[in-house]
Amino acid sequence: MLIRLLLGFLTVIVLLMSFNYLSFTFFQNNIRNEIIRYNAQNIRFTSERYEEHFQLVQKQMYALYFNDDVDRLQKASGNARFALLDRVKQEIIKVVGNPLIYVDNAIIVFKEGSLTLSRIGTNDRVSMFEKFYASTDYPDSFWQKQFQETYSAKMFPMSKFYEYSFHKSGDVTTKGLFIPYVLKHWQNDDFYLVAMMDANQLFDAFHRSVNANFIILDKQGSPLFSTGGLANREELPELPTDKTYLLRDNTYYFYQIGQNSGYTYLNIIPSASISKQISKLNLTLLFVLILTLIVSVIVSVLFSVRFNRPVKQLVSSLQTSRGEDVRFKSNIREFELIGQKMDDMLQTNARIQSDLAQKNIQLLSYGYLNKLKKIYSGSPGALDMISAQEYRFVVYEITYKDRFWEEMKEEPGPLTYSIYTFINHSLLKVFPASLTIQIESRQMLSVFNEIDESRMNSYMSELLQVVAHDADFYFLTIAISPAFPQLFDFTEAYEQTVKLLQERKLNEDTQIVRQLAGRQSVHLFTPAQEQQFDCNLAAGNTQELLHLLDRQLALMERKCETVLQYQEFLIDIVQKVRKAFHVLRLDERAIQPVLAGLSTSQSFYSGRHYRKFFSQLLVAACEEIRGNQKEEDPVIDFVVDYVNKHFSQDITLDIVAEHLHITGGYLSTYFKDKTGENFIDYINGVRIRVAQQMLLETDLRIQDVASHAGYQNINSFNRMFKKFTGMPPREFRREKRTEDELS
Numbered sequence: 001m002l003i004r005l006l007l008g009f010l011t012v013i014v015l016l017m018s019f020n021y022l023s024f025t026f027f028q029n030n031i032r033n034e035i036i037r038y039n040a041q042n043i044r045f046t047s048e049r050y051e052e053h054f055q056l057v058q059k060q061m062y063a064l065y066f067n068d069d070v071d072r073l074q075k076a077s078g079n080a081r082f083a084l085l086d087r088v089k090q091e092i093i094k095v096v097g098n099p100l101i102y103v104d105n106a107i108i109v110f111k112e113g114s115l116t117l118s119r120i121g122t123n124d125r126v127s128m129f130e131k132f133y134a135s136t137d138y139p140d141s142f143w144q145k146q147f148q149e150t151y152s153a154k155m156f157p158m159s160k161f162y163e164y165s166f167h168k169s170g171d172v173t174t175k176g177l178f179i180p181y182v183l184k185h186w187q188n189d190d191f192y193l194v195a196m197m198d199a200n201q202l203f204d205a206f207h208r209s210v211n212a213n214f215i216i217l218d219k220q221g222s223p224l225f226s227t228g229g230l231a232n233r234e235e236l237p238e239l240p241t242d243k244t245y246l247l248r249d250n251t252y253y254f255y256q257i258g259q260n261s262g263y264t265y266l267n268i269i270p271s272a273s274i275s276k277q278i279s280k281l282n283l284t285l286l287f288v289l290i291l292t293l294i295v296s297v298i299v300s301v302l303f304s305v306r307f308n309r310p311v312k313q314l315v316s317s318l319q320t321s322r323g324e325d326v327r328f329k330s331n332i333r334e335f336e337l338i339g340q341k342m343d344d345m346l347q348t349n350a351r352i353q354s355d356l357a358q359k360n361i362q363l364l365s366y367g368y369l370n371k372l373k374k375i376y377s378g379s380p381g382a383l384d385m386i387s388a389q390e391y392r393f394v395v396y397e398i399t400y401k402d403r404f405w406e407e408m409k410e411e412p413g414p415l416t417y418s419i420y421t422f423i424n425h426s427l428l429k430v431f432p433a434s435l436t437i438q439i440e441s442r443q444m445l446s447v448f449n450e451i452d453e454s455r456m457n458s459y460m461s462e463l464l465q466v467v468a469h470d471a472d473f474y475f476l477t478i479a480i481s482p483a484f485p486q487l488f489d490f491t492e493a494y495e496q497t498v499k500l501l502q503e504r505k506l507n508e509d510t511q512i513v514r515q516l517a518g519r520q521s522v523h524l525f526t527p528a529q530e531q532q533f534d535c536n537l538a539a540g541n542t543q544e545l546l547h548l549l550d551r552q553l554a555l556m557e558r559k560c561e562t563v564l565q566y567q568e569f570l571i572d573i574v575q576k577v578r579k580a581f582h583v584l585r586l587d588e589r590a591i592q593p594v595l596a597g598l599s600t601s602q603s604f605y606s607g608r609h610y611r612k613f614f615s616q617l618l619v620a621a622c623e624e625i626r627g628n629q630k631e632e633d634p635v636i637d638f639v640v641d642y643v644n645k646h647f648s649q650d651i652t653l654d655i656v657a658e659h660l661h662i663t664g665g666y667l668s669t670y671f672k673d674k675t676g677e678n679f680i681d682y683i684n685g686v687r688i689r690v691a692q693q694m695l696l697e698t699d700l701r702i703q704d705v706a707s708h709a710g711y712q713n714i715n716s717f718n719r720m721f722k723k724f725t726g727m728p729p730r731e732f733r734r735e736k737r738t739e740d741e742l743s
Contacts, residue, residue: 016296064108156180400442420436503517
């Protein structure tokens with residue numbers, strides 16, 4: 001058996017090495033062309049992004065330029081003018097506040113009065129361009145001159161802008177490297193608008209080449225932006241309009257002319273840099289090829305030896321476990337024995353689970369009996385006498401914290417009785433006609449007909465001070481009912497008061513609840529999150545499910561949701577899991593021990609209790625789901641294998657069905673019946689998981705990730721990605737990396 005294993009591994013290694021060698025030879029012959037094509041695609045992508053962004057900025061600025069308040073501002077005076085100035089300023093702040101527009105400020109320059117208005121307020125033109133946005137390239141005289149120009153929109157070369165202190169000895173602050181973009185109406189010289197576009201942010205956002213030598217030229221060939229400072233046009237060669245790159249003096253010039261602006265976007269890459277990359281890649285590939293061969297041979301030998309030994313020991317152990325051979329129908333004797341033994345273990349486990357289920361039913365019945373209220377043994381007719389007048393209920397519920405159970409060696413009964421005694425005695429001092437009884441192991445009820453808010457507040461203040469001394473071990477939830485009128489139904493009044501207990505916030509502090517929130521029960525998941533949860537549950541992705549629930553619980557904690565909302569969320573998740581088991585035809589006995597913990601969920605008082613329950617439930621459920629998926633099914637195995645290998649290509653039901661020699665309709669029904677998931681949803685799920693991994697582990701552009709994952713249309717990819725994850729790809733990459741940095 002050992003020799004057969006080793007020969008099988010070596011055969012696979014030889015085939016893989018042959019393939020790698022042929023791939024390396026082909027790659028070596030085509031790598032230069034690929035690098036050139038890569039750089040050409042990069043400059044095309046960069047130009048498209050810049051062009052789209054310039055159009056976006058132009059639309060935003062023109063919307064601001066033609067704003068009704070800006071037009072009225074020129075004719076207004078007095079208080080009306082101040083109000084309009086403030087509204088226009090807020091509109092400017094709203095526009096430039098968008099971090100994706102990369103505009104540091106939008107400045108409206110008025111001809112009359114030399115006034116300017118921007119996100120920092122109103123200033124005279126000299127102060128604005130000599131102190132707040134000062135540049136040697138653009139003095140105040142330059143901005144004054146723009147009133148006489150006849151263009152409607154014009155972009156000027158980048159320049160470094162500074163902010164000078166009003167004091168001569170003050171520091172000079174660098175505002176940034178900005179590209180001024182001036183917009184005006186050619187028939188109206190009363191004012192114009194300046195958008196200060198952040199050149200560095202634009203470069204970081206839209207430039208994807210590893211080489212940072214990048215230049216933007218206007219229609220006349222003058223540089224608007226350059227990473228090495230503004231270059232002279234004479235230093236650059238003539239760029240033919242019928243090509244996308246030019247090799248001159250051992251330097252590659254990759255360029256693209258913008259379709260809308262007519263600007264030329266230029267990447268300059270030395271030829272030596274490309275040759276160096278090719279040599280480095282050749283050496284790396286050769287090293288990896290040799291290293292892969294050595295490691296593969298060593299691992300094959302070690303794995304064959306290590307795999308052979310435990311298999312023999314396992315077979316020997318199974319043969320001697322009962323002193324006799326156990327037969328199972330199989331062509332392989334070892335697996336025949338393993339299958340028989342595993343069948344015995346499963347039958348034993350089934351008997352144990354059945355026995356546990358019966359005992360759980362008995363315990364549940366006992367719990368229902370224990371829920372019966374304890375009968376008050378005080379003076380007969382006391383409750384009837386009180387309910388015959390206007391009365392009020394106060395229900396106290398004790399929750400013992402984890403520290404109590406860890407440090408105390410006794411049951412909470414004595415402490416509960418002590419709390420009951422204190423409440424009863426202290427309440428009698430304030431309301432002598434009150435009655436306090438213990439109705440459950442952790443609940444007490446006080447009822448009285450003296451409605452006095454000041455005395456009630458005084459009593460509650462004293463109670464809270466006493467409870468605070470033992471806050472490390474327990475806390476109270478105190479539900480105070482409104483005053484019920486005479487002869488109001490006693491049972492209904494009690495039930496209304498008990499409902500108030502569910503309105504407490506989920507924390508470890510003693511709380512007083514006086515009224516219902518009056519809200520309607522709602523689903524806490526958005527439709528996109530519902531889809532994401534169901535898909536990950538059907539695939540058995542434990543970590544993705546826990547991450548989704550953790551984010552939802554964190555959101556609920558920030559919103560200070562009530563215990564009732566947490567309980568509804570818990571029940572909703574449990575129902576989703578049980579529904580998934582029903583669809584996949586799985587036995588719920590795998591999650592029954594966890595579901596049994598639902599009876600204690602009322603004692604959960606912090607988010608960590610819910611996280612622990614969800615973790616236990618989803619780990620057990622996903623293990624069962626993945627175990628079901630691992631059962632051998634030739635059709636499902638072929639579909640899964642085919643999709644995993646060809647997800648980047650066009651895959652349809654008919655293509656896969658043709659390989660299996662069946663119809664597409666039959667394959668669709670069969671796949672849905674066996675997996676509980678539609679065929680197209682499964683393909684999209686595989687592709688999106690691949691895309692998620694590439695977004696987190698590589699720096700590929702979103703378009704390249706979409707193409708590798710099998711989406712030729714970027715809009716389709718964005719829509720499907722948001723459907724499965726609840727957010728766009730770019731936001732997903734940024735959020736995940738931020739979480740990794742914080743952790």
